Amino acid sequence: MADFIDDTRDLLRRTPEVLRALLSDLPASWTETPDAPGGWRPRDVVGHLISGELADWIPRTQRILNDGTEQALDPFDRFAHEGRDDGATLEQLLDRFAELRAANLTTLDALVTEPDLDRRGMHPALGEVTLHQLLATWAVHDLDHVAQVYAGMAGSYDAEVGPWKAYLGILLRRDDPAAVPG
Amino acid sequence: MADFIDDTRDLLRRTPEVLRALLSDLPASWTETPDAPGGWRPRDVVGHLISGELADWIPRTQRILNDGTEQALDPFDRFAHEGRDDGATLEQLLDRFAELRAANLTTLDALVTEPDLDRRGMHPALGEVTLHQLLATWAVHDLDHVAQVYAGMAGSYDAEVGPWKAYLGILLRRDDPAAVPG
Numbered sequence: 001m002a003d004f005i006d007d008t009r010d011l012l013r014r015t016p017e018v019l020r021a022l023l024s025d026l027p028a029s030w031t032e033t034p035d036a037p038g039g040w041r042p043r044d045v046v047g048h049l050i051s052g053e054l055a056d057w058i059p060r061t062q063r064i065l066n067d068g069t070e071q072a073l074d075p076f077d078r079f080a081h082e083g084r085d086d087g088a089t090l091e092q093l094l095d096r097f098a099e100l101r102a103a104n105l106t107t108l109d110a111l112v113t114e115p116d117l118d119r120r121g122m123h124p125a126l127g128e129v130t131l132h133q134l135l136a137t138w139a140v141h142d143l144d145h146v147a148q149v150y151a152g153m154a155g156s157y158d159a160e161v162g163p164w165k166a167y168l169g170i171l172l173r174r175d176d177p178a179a180v181p182g
Numbered sequence: 183m184a185d186f187i188d189d190t191r192d193l194l195r196r197t198p199e200v201l202r203a204l205l206s207d208l209p210a211s212w213t214e215t216p217d218a219p220g221g222w223r224p225r226d227v228v229g230h231l232i233s234g235e236l237a238d239w240i241p242r243t244q245r246i247l248n249d250g251t252e253q254a255l256d257p258f259d260r261f262a263h264e265g266r267d268d269g270a271t272l273e274q275l276l277d278r279f280a281e282l283r284a285a286n287l288t289t290l291d292a293l294v295t296e297p298d299l300d301r302r303g304m305h306p307a308l309g310e311v312t313l314h315q316l317l318a319t320w321a322v323h324d325l326d327h328v329a330q331v332y333a334g335m336a337g338s339y340d341a342e343v344g345p346w347k348a349y350l351g352i353l354l355r356r357d358d359p360a361a362v363p364g
Contacts, residue, residue, distance in 0.1 A: 004342075007209045011335075014203055021199045027189045126345040136342035137350070144352040147332040153193075154325040160186075160318035163308040168319070170326040178360035 004132065005114060008139050013105055015142045016098035019046065022149065024094060031090060033158075035151035036174050042149045046093040047081025049145060053100035055080065057138045058107050064121035064131050065111065072122045108135075186314065187296060190321050195287055197324045198280035201228065204331065206276060213272060215340075217333035218356050224331045228275040229263025231327060235282035237262065239320045240289050246303035246313050247293065254304045290317075 023031065023042055031042045040048070056076045063073055085093060117132040154170040165171050172179035205213065205224055213224045222230065238258045245255055267275060299314040336352040347353050354361035 007211045010209055017203045018200055021196060021203045027192055029189045129344055133344035136339050137346040140336050140339050140343055140350050143332045143336040144350050147329045147352055150325045150329040154322045157318045157322050161322055162311055162315035164319040168322050168326050170329055
């Protein structure tokens with residue numbers, strides 16, 4: 001993977017655009033259902049992505065570059081959006097995420113070059129990790145959570161599709177993660 | 183769901199834009215991995231969505247409006263893209279899908295109004311279905327397959343994330359659909 005930083009950055013810069021194309025001004029009938037019982041609505045997912053921009057990816061990059069493996073990285077609070085974002089509209093959350101992501105990609109450009117990718121840090125639960133792995137995880141974490149937005153949106157139409165649900169894995173898996181569509 | 187046609191249409195018009203924001207000019211390092219072993223790469227998914235525009239949603243809408251339940255709907259070939267799209271680039275497939283979707287939404291506007299939504303047809307395997315259910319399925323089918331694109335893209339970085347894979351459900355589920363991230 002010769003262009004790892006460029007390729008990772010290319011994915012990371014797209015996520016705010018993708019979320020806007022998908023969610024901006026979308027009728028509320030699509031956005032009020034969590035991905036699974038007790039799960040997250042699209043606005044919760046965007047809030048969680050905001051938390052990552054604030055407290056995970058760039059702060060951990062800086063810690064790996066500054067401290068190496070000497071001191072463990074701070075744990076990341078996966079639920080930091082709860083309460084914090086209650087007063088914000090989905091539109092405002094999309095804007096906030098886009099601003100933070102753009103600023104963080106500028107910081108990334110200034111902080112990291114190819115030879116840094118092998119630098120190591122100490123994850124509080126996973127042990128030794130590399131900066132390469134952290135940046136890859138930043139991108140895959142985007143993909144994981146945007147896919148979760150799709151599951152919530154699909155769930156909004158669970159009752160609308162009638163017998164076709166048997167063919168729609170994204171709906172079947174909300175009830176049973178191991179379900180296989182017919 | 184008072185604005186069912188408008189809300190459904192709003193989702194349907196977004197899918198080509200979302201796929202372009204996600205995939206257009208994306209480095210091939212992100213787009214060559216199927217969502218699961220033996221599954222579909224992003225280009226296969228876009229091909230399958232093209233097949234739906236050609237042979238499923240609008241043709242079936244017309245059949246329900248014209249024939250009701252008297253004659254079963256034609257079966258839909260889920261693998262019609264195989265072979266057909268071999269000579270096309272992902273970029274060309276994205277363009278083709280966007281053109282077909284735009285034309286089909288224009289046709290939808292001309293064909294269907296709210297009172298038609300209770301009209302019934304005969305699915306070849308599922309039995310009686312309504313036009314409401316068909317249009318809802320069109321939208322959820324988009325969500326299901328775009329989410330599949332995410333799984334393939336994530337799979338491209340499976341080896342890059344190192345120990346963080348334990349937290350990334352989108353990767354764990356490629357190996358075991360029932361996997362629960364740590």
